[in-house]
Amino acid sequence: xxxxxxAAILGNHVKLSVEAIDRMYLNVYVPKLQREKDAAWFFRGHxxxxxxxxxxxxxxxxxxxxxLERYAQAHEIEVVQFRPGERKDDVMAERxxxxxxxxGVVFIGKAQEKAAVFRTIKRHDAQGRSWxxxxxxxxxxxxxxxxxxxxxxxxxxxxxxxYFPYNAKLCLNGHxxxxxxxxxxxxxxxxxxxxxxxxxxxxRLQAICDGLSAAKIDALLRKWLRRLPHPFTAAxxxxxxxxxxxxxxAEFSLTQVLDRPEHGRLFFEQVIRENLDLGRPxxxxxxxxxxxxxxxxxxxxxxxxxKGVTPSLHVDYKHSRIKQYHKEGRALRTETxxxxxxxxxxxxxxxxxxxxxxxxxxxNRRLLQLERLSHDxxxxxxxxxxxxxxxxxxxQRASGLRFADPKAHRLFHALLLFRLLxxxxxxxxxxxxxxxxxxxxxxxxxxGPVTYQLRRLRLHGMIERLPRCHRYRVTDLGWRxxxxxxxxxxxxxxxxxxxxxxxxxAKLIPLRRAFDAxxxxxxxxxxxxxxxx
Numbered sequence: 001x002x003x004x005x006x007a008a009i010l011g012n013h014v015k016l017s018v019e020a021i022d023r024m025y026l027n028v029y030v031p032k033l034q035r036e037k038d039a040a041w042f043f044r045g046h047x048x049x050x051x052x053x054x055x056x057x058x059x060x061x062x063x064x065x066x067x068l069e070r071y072a073q074a075h076e077i078e079v080v081q082f083r084p085g086e087r088k089d090d091v092m093a094e095r096x097x098x099x100x101x102x103x104g105v106v107f108i109g110k111a112q113e114k115a116a117v118f119r120t121i122k123r124h125d126a127q128g129r130s131w132x133x134x135x136x137x138x139x140x141x142x143x144x145x146x147x148x149x150x151x152x153x154x155x156x157x158x159x160x161x162x163y164f165p166y167n168a169k170l171c172l173n174g175h176x177x178x179x180x181x182x183x184x185x186x187x188x189x190x191x192x193x194x195x196x197x198x199x200x201x202x203x204r205l206q207a208i209c210d211g212l213s214a215a216k217i218d219a220l221l222r223k224w225l226r227r228l229p230h231p232f233t234a235a236x237x238x239x240x241x242x243x244x245x246x247x248x249x250a251e252f253s254l255t256q257v258l259d260r261p262e263h264g265r266l267f268f269e270q271v272i273r274e275n276l277d278l279g280r281p282x283x284x285x286x287x288x289x290x291x292x293x294x295x296x297x298x299x300x301x302x303x304x305x306x307k308g309v310t311p312s313l314h315v316d317y318k319h320s321r322i323k324q325y326h327k328e329g330r331a332l333r334t335e336t337x338x339x340x341x342x343x344x345x346x347x348x349x350x351x352x353x354x355x356x357x358x359x360x361x362x363x364n365r366r367l368l369q370l371e372r373l374s375h376d377x378x379x380x381x382x383x384x385x386x387x388x389x390x391x392x393x394x395x396q397r398a399s400g401l402r403f404a405d406p407k408a409h410r411l412f413h414a415l416l417l418f419r420l421l422x423x424x425x426x427x428x429x430x431x432x433x434x435x436x437x438x439x440x441x442x443x444x445x446x447x448g449p450v451t452y453q454l455r456r457l458r459l460h461g462m463i464e465r466l467p468r469c470h471r472y473r474v475t476d477l478g479w480r481x482x483x484x485x486x487x488x489x490x491x492x493x494x495x496x497x498x499x500x501x502x503x504x505x506a507k508l509i510p511l512r513r514a515f516d517a518x519x520x521x522x523x524x525x526x527x528x529x530x531x532x533x
Contacts, residue, residue, distance in 0.1 A: 064231040462475060
């Protein structure tokens with residue numbers, strides 16, 4: 001197959017493109033019971049107990065656990081004790097194959113896990129008197145996993161801690177929601193594992209994915225809290241002790257189904273080659289379909305392979321990550337996982353889902369745009385000359401970024417390291433990377449030289465300052481230049497010039513052979529004209 005650029009593959013060989021919320025892992029908690037004084041008030045103020053102690057929590061826990069077990073028995077639901085190291089999703093997948101109902105609880109899993117709880121300590125005054133005092137702590141307690149199937153959302157699980165304040169976790173999948181909605185609307189589709197391969201109405205599919213809102217997720221939780229045993233009484237809930245939802249982890253995916261598996265392989269060969277020497281991300285991985293540990297026999301070494309492996313690209317940003325991989329050999333999956341909404345100065349409450357959705361999908365698109373740009377970074381001659389020469393703007397002057405200047409190349413390499421950052425870069429980031437590229441400690445590089453380089457880049461239009469902060473974003477011109485200058489110099493000009501220098505040992509290089517032939521023909525022509533020295 002003829003080699004194609006990233007832009008060509010994405011432009012000509014994508015059959016179906018879908019943006020969707022993928023997996024969401026949500027914290028289900030009672031806001032009024034997250035601090036010690038709140039827990040104390042629950043017993044003393046709300047329940048009118050003379051003291052607040054973990055001794056009052058134990059009967060609540062026993063009643064809740066007994067209610068769960070009665071519920072399982074009444075509905076003939078299997079209670080499974082998870083074994084250490086056992087993958088809970090595998091247990092669910094196996095039982096889901098035998099589950100025929102459109103909706104219901106598949107099984108209830110039980111596992112001992114560490115959880116945040118309240119416990120009681122004794123405090124003493126100067127006269128030796130003591131009293132109970134509630135403090136936050138952690139303990140190994142039973143967690144109950146309710147694995148169920150919802151008519152609208154498909155498979156999900158709701159995990160309850162069996163100890164006060166009975167925090168829970170809700171895990172759902174947006175692609176399963178989309179599949180259920182397509183089936184309800186009688187729209188023909190072919191499923192991927194955690195995705196859609198083909199769809200008779202792609203526009204309707206995208207509209208369904210866009211319609212997965214915070215309100216619908218909240219309604220899912222309320223629906224199943226009404227069906228399942230509840231750790232708090234009706235009187236507690238009327239008093240405001242109700243569950244709320246925050247986002248622990250949210251995955252925002254862009255799935256691009258390719259017409260042929262070979263195009264996915266070509267895409268990753270191009271992307272991995274670019275990121276091995278220009279603007280490396282934190283990881284470029286080749287994931288094998290087997291586990292390797294200390295006892296695995298054989299010799300292991302790092303190689304770039306193009307067959308029999310699943311390549312993936314990982315980009316980390318604070319607690320979040322962008323992952324790009326070839327899904328089932330059929331589709332390109334670009335996926336931003338936000339593990340802490342505070343990374344983007346956004347709150348964690350479920351109400352902030354629309355904002356996080358915009359951030360996640362924008363990160364996916366930005367990564368793909370930069371990958372396209374990396375294969376279309378040619379500069380017009382006028383642009384090249386303007387960058388190579390000094391410039392002046394608004395009365396400020398800056399020196400040129402000369403094509404073969406090592407300092408300019410270090411600056412471009414530093415910019416390439418920022419091309420996948422979601423929130424721009426700071427002066428300190430540039431200082432750190434420039435120092436590393438120059439091979440010296442960052443503290444030896446003063447602020448003055450870094451400020452000079454920032455001003456130089458800004459006046460040449462390579463970067464722009466973000467409003468109301470001290471961060472910078474690389475412009476499209478900056479990306480093109482940072483890619484074109486090092487690539488043309490390091491990959492084309494320098495190695496090829498080295499190969500044609502007379503006396504160079506690389507005589508088998510085709511370009512060297514061509515220059516040698518040209519040299520022989522010139523000498524022969526000069527000899528024919530009697531002009532040889």
